[in-house]
């Protein structure tokens with residue numbers, strides 16, 4: 235028993251009543267399928283878009299590096315945690331992203347949550363006033379958290395609405411301080427893309443630093459899976475936990491940027507360095523990913539096949555053009571019921587509800603992976619269509 239247990243349970247039961255309580259439900263993976271609560275399903279809920287989490291080379295190198303170098307890095311990078319392996323993987327990541335340098339973090343969340351305050355501190359240090367941060371309204375929670383941790387008030391533009399962004403940049407043009415535009419290149423809940431060249435042009439016009447989160451584009455989009463921002467962003471951040479099949483994250487950009495972050499990003503400074511097994515998986519993923527053009531083409535083709543089916547039945551998939559296909563349902567309860575019925579039908583999807591998405595836009599998030607064939611996509615599409623009709 236802890237002193238606060240009565241408060242914890244009261245708060246959780248309020249969530250229960252509101253239908254927003256979450257629980258942890260263990261899964262087991264079996265030959266491309268996922269088993270939960272004794273039910274065997276096709277997994278269209280997770281972000282292993284290229285199936286690399288099961289790739290033999292990633293498994294082998296992770297195991298090999300753990301055997302050779304141990305299970306932990308033992309200290310923060312700035313103490314005695316930096317191994318040759320860290321620099322080797324950072325150099326390989328920088329080459330993959332076409333940047334001068336890269337710096338690794340323990341996770342994407344940790345990167346965004348600590349890089350943002352580090353950058354905001356730069357404005358205060360150099361100009362004496364806070365950074366002006368222009369952010370897409372649908373940016374990931376970790377980016378919002380980073381801004382909150384920096385104590386700045388974001389200037390939010392409507393999702394992917396670059397005219398709105400331009401008008402906000404113009405409105406603030408005379409204000410002192412450094413400025414930064416922050417967005418994702420592929421939005422995690424909508425599966426749509428930002429127009430990175432247009433963002434670069436706006437950033438240039440306003441003298442703003444361009445920060446792009448490539449969590450869902452890395453490995454999947456752009457030439458050889460390098461993402462959508464190569465050569466255009468001042469800072470690219472991405473995760474190794476989604477299409478790269480492992481764990482951890484990177485920030486890629488100039489040498490000066492990476493050096494600055496090693497000195498100022500608290501999530502880098504005060505956290506133990508990534509362990510050898512994780513580095514081995516990232517290293518192998520960087521060897522494998524550029525050669526997966528056929529898998530990328532199949533994945534995007536299957537997503538298009540699914541969207542055509544869903545649209546034919548009158549279902550909306552927002553502005554998705556990627557491997558993430560949202561099926562807009564509207565009310566949270568209905569989305570939950572459709573997701574539960576899909577589980578009965580053998581598909582694990584995830585119902586995304588407010589506050590993760592705006593009110594009235596609860597949805598099923600279908601995250602496809604390159605291993606799905608035409609028959610699987612057709613069965614999935616038919617089940618979604620039938621069940622959204624059934625569940626009024």
Ligand SMILES: Cc1ncc(COP(=O)(O)O)c(C=O)c1O
Nearest residue numbers: 341342343374422447449473475
């Ligand atoms: C856009 C975006 N950025 C950052 C993250 C965090 O990455 P990680 O899961 O590696 O912590 C996520 C994870 O869902 C994400 O969708």
